Amino acid sequence: EVQxxxxxxxLVQPGGSxxxxxxxxxxxFSNYWMHWVRQxxxxxxxxxxxxxxxxxxxxxxxxxxxxxxxxxxxxxNTLYLQMNSLRAEDTAxxxxxxxxxxxxxxxxxxxxxxxxxx
Amino acid sequence: DIQMTQSPSxxxxxxxxxxxxxxxxxxxxxxxxxxxxxxxxxxxxxLIYAASSLQSGVPSRFSGSGxxxxxTLTISSLQPEDFATYSCQQTSSTPLTFGGGTKxxxx
Numbered sequence: 537e538v539q540x541x542x543x544x545x546x547l548v549q550p551g552g553s554x555x556x557x558x559x560x561x562x563x564x565f566s567n568y569w570m571h572w573v574r575q576x577x578x579x580x581x582x583x584x585x586x587x588x589x590x591x592x593x594x595x596x597x598x599x600x601x602x603x604x605x606x607x608x609x610x611x612x613n614t615l616y617l618q619m620n621s622l623r624a625e626d627t628a629x630x631x632x633x634x635x636x637x638x639x640x641x642x643x644x645x646x647x648x649x650x651x652x653x654x
Numbered sequence: 655d656i657q658m659t660q661s662p663s664x665x666x667x668x669x670x671x672x673x674x675x676x677x678x679x680x681x682x683x684x685x686x687x688x689x690x691x692x693x694x695x696x697x698x699x700x701l702i703y704a705a706s707s708l709q710s711g712v713p714s715r716f717s718g719s720g721x722x723x724x725x726t727l728t729i730s731s732l733q734p735e736d737f738a739t740y741s742c743q744q745t746s747s748t749p750l751t752f753g754g755g756t757k758x759x760x761x
Contacts, residue, residue: 571750573698580741580752580753580754580755581690581692581698581741581743581752581755582752583743583749583750583751583752586748586750595748595749597749598655598749631697631698638745639686639688639703639745639750640688640700640703640704640743640745641688641690641698641700641743642700642709644697644698644699645697646696646697647697
């Protein structure tokens with residue numbers, strides 16, 4: 537069974553850092569692009585970043601560019617999102633998802649909550 | 655950035671009704687349009703990709719159509735498990751963008 541499990545969400549102060557992880561199982565992780573998508577509870581979905589299969593190509597939303605870094609460890613079947621200089625507006629539920637060609641998201645994790653507040 | 659506008663933002667319907675949700679892109683996106691369903695407290699679920707391709711395992715009462723800037727998601731006969739929020743997404747160019755969502759409620 538294809539599964540994604542996010543972790544690492546927490547309460548952090550503005551300006552702080554956090555690293556999210558997404559553990560993949562049940563499929564060949566290295567064959568899939570991966571996305572991070574976030575959602576403020578009660579609001580819509582917002583795409584954050586994506587990474588290609590070997591980790592060489594990465595893309596970011598302007599709102600996180602220069603502050604967030606997406607990466608992956610195909611040997612560990614894990615996707616990461618390093619989040620620096622966090623702001624209140626980064627508060628959201630963060631989902632990871634699989635993507636065959638870097639487009640639509642086929643499988644989603646259950647999300648991990650990030651709260652940025654003093 | 656490509657803006658995605660969904661309408662309506664919410665609707666009330668009865669079991670068995672035919673429901674149509676529209677999504678408009680601010681510029682042509684060919685058929686790079688996807689639809690997701692999300693239930694409260696759950697992750698989104700892919701329903702339709704490439705405007706009209708049904709994701710494996712999704713009931714055939716769901717269908718998608720359109721190309722260019724105007725797209726439609728149709729539920730041919732609404733079932734109790736279909737009450738949820740539906741979102742469109744363009745994957746023509748980055749940043750990938752979502753519509754604001756359409757909440758389908760029970761009448």
